[in-house]
Amino acid sequence: MVVRKRQSGAAPSGHESAPVEDTDFDTIKAIGRGDRSAFELFVKKYQNPIVNFIFRYVRDRFTAQDLTQEVFLKVFQGAEEFEPRGKVSTWIFTIAFNLCANELKRQKRRGYPHSDLSAVDPAELEYPAHDQAGGRQRELEEDLMAALDRLPENQRAALWLRVNEDLSYLEISRVLNISLAGVESLTFRARKQLRQLMRGPIGSSP
Amino acid sequence: MQCSKVSEKISAYLDHELDFELSRQMALHIGQCDDCREMFQDFQKIDATLREMPEIELAADFARQLGRMVEVKEGPATGRLSILASLGRSVQSFTRLLDATRFSSTQALDEFNDFPPFSMGYIYFKLLEQSGRG
Known part of the structure; x- marks a missing residue:
């Protein structure tokens, strides 16, 4: 497993205010019929958005990898009964979120403090060679990563889904099973807290 | 609009989740108020940095491995047959457990x-x- 910047917006996008033509429906139908190649294509499409969402939530790369595998196995098992009430992407992020929430509950029961997990050490990340400006950007990313880790899980999940996966508040409300106002509040508090945690206006350091 | 109300809505404004009229009022206020504008710009920078953060990438053959896994899991027995097979395995485990009395x-x-x-x-x-x- 390597860590690098996502090259393309592999994430699903689009808001649900208008009827959505979701091309993933056909793929899910095919998976439901046991089509392995459709399943593999589906995994390829979503594996990086899912593993990164899970990783930001559970903060452990190995747990993230295991849970990602579990998400797709659940997709395979549930594809036959899938009912297209919302977008497929919402469904798959919901599966991921529920698995993450269960995993964290399990860890808390067993008394694992989050900070003891093998969260990514910034020194492990494969950053490309950078100039001075790139160095400042890296510092900013490291500060933000540390600040992000200190947010409550739901705030982190809501903000990540909004910013990095481009889910609408409605979609996020379905994933997290909360109200629209709840999503608005979570994303606002997340950004506000990140701003405070990063000590002063972002990017103002020399 | 008051700053306290605007600041609470800045996040939703940035996410294009406000109705047209409220968005218009927000834009007007942010254009005139230094504090709210600073908050809005900080939120924009946070988002930009989040999007730029390094991400995990799974092995190139992750999908293929999973494909093989579901094939093995499903096997030739599907539907009722696989349920019966699971049931059979459970009964076998249970009888082994009872057999421990020897x-x-x-x-x-x-x-x-x-x-x-x-x-x-x-x-x-x-x-x-x-x-x-x-």
Whole structure:
């Protein structure tokens, strides 16, 4: 497993205010019929958005990898009964979120403090060679990563889904099973807290 | 609009989740108020940095591995047949568990001797102990 910047917006996008033509429906139908190649294509499409969402939530790369595998196995098992009430992407992020929430509950029961997990050490990340400006950007990313880790899980999940996966508040409300106002509040508090945690206006350091 | 109300809505404004009229009022206020504009710009920078953060990438053959896994899991038995196969495996495990009574000692399991009294585990090992003596 390597860590690098996502090259393309592999994430699903689009808001649900208008009827959505979701091309993933056909793929899910095919998976439901046991089509392995459709399943593999589906995994390829979503594996990086899912593993990164899970990783930001559970903060452990190995747990993230295991849970990602579990998400797709659940997709395979549930594809036959899938009912297209919302977008497929919402469904798959919901599966991921529920698995993450269960995993964290399990860890808390067993008394694992989050900070003891093998969260990514910034020194492990494969950053490309950078100039001075790139160095400042890296510092900013490291500060933000540390600040992000200190947010409550739901705030982190809501903000990540909004910013990095481009889910609408409605979609996020379905994933997290909360109200629209709840999503608005979570994303606002997340950004506000990140701003405070990063000590002063972002990017103002020399 | 008051700053306190605007600041609470800045996040939703940035996410294009406000209606047209409220968005218009927000834009007007942010254009005039230094504090709210600074907050809006900070939020924009946070988002931009989040999008730029390094991400995990799974092995190139992750999808293929999973594909193989579901094939093995499904196997030739599907639907009712796979349920029957699972049931068969469960029955087999259970009979093996009962068969443990033929062992004369539970010595190797004594280290787990911390079952609460009258729990299933406690009763099971008590019976096992008695049958061992008998």
